[in-house]
Amino acid sequence: MVFDYANRLKLLPPYLFAEIEEKVERKRKEGVDIIDFGIGDPDLPTPRPIVEFIKRELDDPGNHRYPSSAGEADTRKAIAQWYKERFKVDVDPNGEVAILIGSKEGLANICRAFVNPGEKVLAPDPAYPVYAQGGALLTDAVPVRFPLLPERGFLPDMESLPTDARMVYLNYPNNPTGAVCDEEFLLGASRWCIETDTILCYDNAYSEMTFDDYIAPSALQVAQGDGTIEFGSMSKTFNMTGYRIGYAVGDADLISGLKKVKSQIDSGAPKFLQRAVTMALGAYEGGERPQMVKDNIAVYQRRRNVLVTGLRRLGFKVDPPKGTFYLWLKVDGPSLEFAERLLSAGVVVTPGIGFGRNGEGYVRMATTQPVERIEEALERMAKVL
Ligand SMILES: Cc1ncc(COP(=O)(O)O)c(C=O)c1O
Structure with a gap:
């Protein structure tokens, strides 16, 4: 028996990243070393x-x-x-x-x-x-x-x-x-x-x-x-x-x-x-972030700076964001194509089109990788771009 989804569920747009996620999975299985900037999920542990x-x-x-x-x-x-x-x-x-x-x-x-x-x-x-x-x-x-x-x-x-x-x-x-x-x-x-x-x-x-x-x-x-x-x-x-x-x-x-x-x-x-x-x-005192949060922010800030500097060196125009651990990068051409090109080097980014039509022409990079991995990703990017 096949059960039809309710109409409201059918209205949800197709999941744009299914294909690229499959490709990432395939590469992982092939043993490719993946550097993942895709998901907005902190890699750092809870304090x-x-x-x-x-x-x-x-x-x-x-x-x-x-x-x-x-x-x-x-x-x-x-x-x-x-x-x-x-x-x-x-x-x-x-x-x-x-x-x-x-x-x-x-x-x-x-x-x-x-x-x-x-x-x-x-x-x-x-x-x-x-x-x-x-x-x-x-x-x-x-x-x-x-x-x-x-x-x-x-x-x-x-x-x-x-x-x-x-x-x-x-x-x-x-x-x-x-x-x-x-x-x-x-x-x-x-x-x-x-x-x-x-x-x-x-x-x-x-x-x-x-x-x-x-x-x-x-x-x-x-x-x-x-x-x-x-x-x-x-x-x-x-x-x-x-x-x-x-x-x-x-x-x-x-x-x-x-x-x-x-x-x-x-x-x-x-x-x-x-x-x-x-x-x-x-643990906040007088509205000020406690040390455990400050430590976190310091890590993300350093990663952000390394990534921005590296991307500028690669020719991208990018400003360091003042908030979130995302970098919204303007790229040449369709965002899915750009993401696929980076994936060929084992670097995962999120195509901007997945966030709406106005996201086309951008990719999102989450700084959820340590500095050494960011540097490695930048080197790989230099080779495929
Ligand atoms: C803008 C924004 N709001 C809300 C959330 C949801 O956060 P949570 O449900 O973990 O509190 C996220 C998660 O990525 C987010 O990016």
């Missing part, structure tokens, strides 16, 4: 103090039972406290904070709570695919993509966006472009959302992964009233992608709707992980 903390928490039977689907009270309090210190924003830990099983889950589920079938959801192009797909399409909503262009620093022209959408996703520091924004941009975006009655979903998953003197703001710092929800994550800040733990903060009605959806789908993030959030965010 030791967090791992040791979780180990101890696992020994507490109190942590073995169902968590509260609203999120543990202590964890919500810790997140509210962190927002106060880190962003100078007051939030009510009871009504304005939700704990997520990774921010991806919340970014998708927020649509289920607030978007009706057929309504428009605005999503950047290029972007993290979850907004348009896991969010809009799987809610039977209509994703409307808007361009992020280099001449605007990959910031959207809010005034050009359709005013009849239910929701807009924005994300800075940005995946895949590495672009960042300032408070002034967020203020404009917030004003536009209030004027047009559009919910602002601000994805701040990379808020702590920033370099040089840039510190990422929160959309809640400038929110011009209700209607903003911000998503954050432990994944990149603390190298904890595999644990699946994040949070949402913002408008009490939006948080409440999100929690309502979640209460019907999941039973909350494991208590020992929620405790780890309390511990790790508690």
Whole structure:
């Protein structure tokens, strides 16, 4: 018997990377030494103090039972406290904070709570695919993509966006472009959302992964009233992608709707992980990144610098991104072809077209390789380009 997918699943675009991933796998099996800049998954381990903390928490039977689907009270309090210190924003830990099983889950589920079938959801192009797909399409909503262009620093022209959408996703520091924004941009975006009655979903998953003197703001710092929800994550800040733990903060009605959806789908993030959030965010002092995060950032910054210098030597025009561990590289010709050429040298990059039409002509490189491997990749690139 063959079971047909539901229509909404059929609407998902074809997975563009299937072919290239197959080729990578084939090369691996052939014994080719692959240097992978493809996936945005930190290669560095979770800081030791967090791992040791979780180990101890696992020994507490109190942590073995169902968590509260609203999120543990202590964890919500810790997140509210962190927002106060880190962003100078007051939030009510009871009504304005939700704990997520990774921010991806919340970014998708927020649509289920607030978007009706057929309504428009605005999503950047290029972007993290979850907004348009896991969010809009799987809610039977209509994703409307808007361009992020280099001449605007990959910031959207809010005034050009359709005013009849239910929701807009924005994300800075940005995946895949590495672009960042300032408070002034967020203020404009917030004003536009209030004027047009559009919910602002601000994805701040990379808020702590920033370099040089840039510190990422929160959309809640400038929110011009209700209607903003911000998503954050432990994944990149603390190298904890595999644990699946994040949070949402913002408008009490939006948080409440999100929690309502979640209460019907999941039973909350494991208590020992929620405790780890309390511990790790508690390590910030006066809003300043703790040493374990600074150490991480220093590694990524050095890798970024080595990669940028090497790519410039190869003739690419590229600026060091101030946020995220991605490098958005303008290439000659179609991005899939460029990626295939690099793959012939055992170097994996992500073709930009996979993030949307405006990603064509770019590839994304995640600096999830040690400096020696980056240098080796640059040498290999010099031979095939
Ligand atoms: C822009 C952006 N937002 C959210 C996420 C999801 O992070 P997580 O679900 O691990 O919290 C990612 C992951 O790569 C991302 O790139």
